[in-house]
Amino acid sequence: xxxxxxxxxxxxVSEGASLELRCNYSYGATPYLFWYVQSPGxxxxxxxxxxxxxxxxxxxxxxxAEFKRSQSSFNLRKPSVHWSDAAEYFCAVGxxxxxxxxxxxxxxxxxxxx
Amino acid sequence: xxxxTQSPRHKVTETGTPVTLRCHQTENHRYMYWYRQDPGHGLRxxxxxxxxxxxxxxxxxxxxxxxxxxxxxxxxxxxxxxxxQTSVYFCATQGTSTDTQYFGPGTRLTVL
Numbered sequence: 469x470x471x472x473x474x475x476x477x478x479x480x481v482s483e484g485a486s487l488e489l490r491c492n493y494s495y496g497a498t499p500y501l502f503w504y505v506q507s508p509g510x511x512x513x514x515x516x517x518x519x520x521x522x523x524x525x526x527x528x529x530x531x532x533a534e535f536k537r538s539q540s541s542f543n544l545r546k547p548s549v550h551w552s553d554a555a556e557y558f559c560a561v562g563x564x565x566x567x568x569x570x571x572x573x574x575x576x577x578x579x580x581x582x
Numbered sequence: 583x584x585x586x587t588q589s590p591r592h593k594v595t596e597t598g599t600p601v602t603l604r605c606h607q608t609e610n611h612r613y614m615y616w617y618r619q620d621p622g623h624g625l626r627x628x629x630x631x632x633x634x635x636x637x638x639x640x641x642x643x644x645x646x647x648x649x650x651x652x653x654x655x656x657x658x659x660x661x662x663x664x665x666x667q668t669s670v671y672f673c674a675t676q677g678t679s680t681d682t683q684y685f686g687p688g689t690r691l692t693v694l
Contacts, residue, residue, distance in 0.1 A: 502682065511687045514684075569630060
């Protein structure tokens, strides 16, 4: 069965520090991969996506993610975190078999210390 | 981002009453989805639609039904609300198979 695991429920970093959020997936083929961000009381906003090609993907707000097929991972990174990055982050896998459904991880809540 | 609105944005209801949530989109997207978001569970798919009058179940469909009579509207109905259906409900739309899903602002539903 397809699944997405975000092993870190909460992460706290200091402003200006680097950030890496982990995402592992289980899928029979190369899936579509996404990272979304959700600020409190808001809907989800797409940060970046991977469909094919270059395994290092650039997104909005200075985020990037790297697809590693051998590790079934799609980790999100940012070199220097800003206080406004405090939010919840969701990794998702898109079904490429025809239903186009997404499977979401349980999310990682990021806290940024001033 | 796609123009997606959800109504109502907040609702408090009592156990056993029917509830209908509406998702409206202005992007002419083919695919529409209803998710629920609960702490520790992320987003879970309730139902989805791949065209007018074409719908299918997601992973947590029990107690919910949907209808899509027009491209722009996707309705989620709780026939008889239960406290376990207290949640935040998100609608999403997707234009093509290689497009991304765009999310509405959510509806917070409380069932007393």
